[in-house]
Amino acid sequence: MRARRWIPVCLVTSLALAATSRAAQAGTGREQEAFADQAMARMRENASEVRTRLGSARSSRDVVRTLCLDSKLTQLEVVQRQAEDARSTLRRASLREDMDAMAQVSAVLTRLDGRAKELRSEADRCVGEELAFAAARDERKAVGQKEPELVLEALEVTGATSESPATTRQLITQGPAAPATAPPVATPPPSTPFAPTPAPSGSPYTADTAHEASMLAYSADFTLAVFQVDKSLASVETLARDLGGYLAQRGDAQITVRVPRPRFDEAIARLEKLGDITHRNVSAEDVTDEYVDLELRLKNARAMRDQLAALLKGAIVKDAVEIEKELAKVTEVIEQIEGRLKVMRDKVGYSSITVSFQANAPSPVRTNAILPFTWLDTMGLEPLLNVPKVSP
Amino acid sequence: MKRAVVVFAALALLGTAACGRSYDVAAAPGFVKLENTQPPYDWRAVAPDGVAVAMRVVPLEERADLAFWTHAVTLRMREMNGYALVDSRDVKSRDGTAGKELVFGHDESGKPFVYRVRLYLGEKRLFVVEAGGTKEQMDRYAASVDWMLATVKLM
Numbered sequence: 001m002r003a004r005r006w007i008p009v010c011l012v013t014s015l016a017l018a019a020t021s022r023a024a025q026a027g028t029g030r031e032q033e034a035f036a037d038q039a040m041a042r043m044r045e046n047a048s049e050v051r052t053r054l055g056s057a058r059s060s061r062d063v064v065r066t067l068c069l070d071s072k073l074t075q076l077e078v079v080q081r082q083a084e085d086a087r088s089t090l091r092r093a094s095l096r097e098d099m100d101a102m103a104q105v106s107a108v109l110t111r112l113d114g115r116a117k118e119l120r121s122e123a124d125r126c127v128g129e130e131l132a133f134a135a136a137r138d139e140r141k142a143v144g145q146k147e148p149e150l151v152l153e154a155l156e157v158t159g160a161t162s163e164s165p166a167t168t169r170q171l172i173t174q175g176p177a178a179p180a181t182a183p184p185v186a187t188p189p190p191s192t193p194f195a196p197t198p199a200p201s202g203s204p205y206t207a208d209t210a211h212e213a214s215m216l217a218y219s220a221d222f223t224l225a226v227f228q229v230d231k232s233l234a235s236v237e238t239l240a241r242d243l244g245g246y247l248a249q250r251g252d253a254q255i256t257v258r259v260p261r262p263r264f265d266e267a268i269a270r271l272e273k274l275g276d277i278t279h280r281n282v283s284a285e286d287v288t289d290e291y292v293d294l295e296l297r298l299k300n301a302r303a304m305r306d307q308l309a310a311l312l313k314g315a316i317v318k319d320a321v322e323i324e325k326e327l328a329k330v331t332e333v334i335e336q337i338e339g340r341l342k343v344m345r346d347k348v349g350y351s352s353i354t355v356s357f358q359a360n361a362p363s364p365v366r367t368n369a370i371l372p373f374t375w376l377d378t379m380g381l382e383p384l385l386n387v388p389k390v391s392p
Numbered sequence: 393m394k395r396a397v398v399v400f401a402a403l404a405l406l407g408t409a410a411c412g413r414s415y416d417v418a419a420a421p422g423f424v425k426l427e428n429t430q431p432p433y434d435w436r437a438v439a440p441d442g443v444a445v446a447m448r449v450v451p452l453e454e455r456a457d458l459a460f461w462t463h464a465v466t467l468r469m470r471e472m473n474g475y476a477l478v479d480s481r482d483v484k485s486r487d488g489t490a491g492k493e494l495v496f497g498h499d500e501s502g503k504p505f506v507y508r509v510r511l512y513l514g515e516k517r518l519f520v521v522e523a524g525g526t527k528e529q530m531d532r533y534a535a536s537v538d539w540m541l542a543t544v545k546l547m
Binding site for chain 2: 224226227230275278357373376378380381384385
């Protein structure tokens with residue numbers, strides 16, 4: 001009977017304890033979310049600062065610094081994306097009041113926050129060639145022992161993110177199921193920002209131009225008055241071949257040839273003697289930024305491929321299938337980037353020259369504004385050669 | 393009386409010369425001079441296969457030098473008629489008048505033609521000598537055309 005009297009007291013006490021616990025959990029959840037928001041704000045600030053510096057480096061054409069800052073910014077953006085994912089997960093865990101999940105996500109966020117700070121600090125050191133090369137060397141050194149997250153970053157940077165990023169993330173962060181340690185990964189050969197890749201056609205010019213800090217693609221358009229078109233087209237083609245170039249396209253009244261960039265001026269000078277030039281346009285396109293970006297993406301993609309290949313060696317069948325899928329995607333990306341780089345190097349190594357034969361069409365304005373001497377109207381072959389008929 | 397007749401005859405000859413042709417030009421062998429030349433030409437000769445050489449005298453009221461007319465003709469042919477200026481050189485007529493020769497090229501139906509123009513500036517007159525034909529014919533008749541152009545004499 002006495003025991004029965006204590007039942008309501010116990011129930012009330014239990015309910016009160018449960019309520020207190022929930023309140024405490026809710027408080028912890030809010031605190032963790034607030035911490036996550038602060039961390040994300042810091043990351044955004046870091047990325048913004050690095051982005052500003054990158055813009056400044058690009059405008060001052062500091063290629064080494066641009067490459068270094070671009071690399072840091074890319075990594076920062078990846079960290080930011082991961083943090084955003086973690087923030088969403090934290091919110092869901094908080095709503096579920098899943099303390100374990102919240103603790104895990106908070107740990108991830110703390111680590112990401114630390115990584116962002118590190119990246120910002122590294123970006124601060126991207127001030128000169130020497131330090132940038134040191135950073136590049138460190139990065140290369142780290143390829144073989146990179147943290148799993150960094151490998152994932154490389155995958156995302158190259159644009160080869162899988163359709164099921166979660167699977168990939170899991171595979172990479174946890175590694176294949178069977179062996180605990182991955183075999184050592186071959187470190188890619190050291191590369192300078194403008195390290196020459198093998199010339200696509202074996203031309204001596206292509207490799208040289210890849211070294212240049214400023215990558216300018218020259219092109220010229222000429223319009224010649226219509227006279228001896230066939231002969232002139234052949235002359236343009238011969239001229240290009242004489243200078244080590246080649247024919248790109250030839251039509252009835254237009255021809256496009258490519259000549260090695262070092263002989264571009266010579267080609268122009270010789271072309272100007274071929275006929276009566278009525279219009280000329282010479283232009284140069286700076287492709288340095290695009291080239292640097294592609295080189296960076298290629299570097300990341302290759303590192304990713306090496307890492308995946310290493311994982312594949314010790315993977316179980318189930319994981320191996322997933323890894324092979326990712327490997328195929330990364331390989332495809334590498335081939336695409338290599339193709340684009342090849343095209344770009346060719347564009348810089350060989351200048352395009354287009355020669356068109358076109359008669360000037362007289363405009364009404366010019367017809368009215370021309371000199372008021374009517375005899376000029378009767379100049380030309382037509383009146384001269386059209387002899388009127390005479391009766392014998 | 394006899395003396396008066398001689399003076400009259402001399403004056404008549406001078407008058408005829410003054411009112412007649414103000415230039416002299418000859419047709420080369422292989423060319424025929426057309427008798428009833430119509431404007432804008434004052435003189436014209438043609439070869440059997442179409443090469444033509446002609447001369448015109450343009451009365452001028454404007455005080456412009458040879459460079460002006462050379463530029464005017466060049467612009468007209470290049471800008472309006474779509475001809476290519478192939479060559480430009482100084483020339484002299486048989487009487488020593490300085491002139492300018494312009495050589496134009498032009499494709500008609502894919503066939504190249506050559507058009508040569510010589511300009512000489514006289515007293516209130518511009519002498520324009522023209523020669524033209526397909527490039528092949530002009531090359532073939534080059535010696536004859538050169539000879540005819542060299543016979544031009546201003547008076």
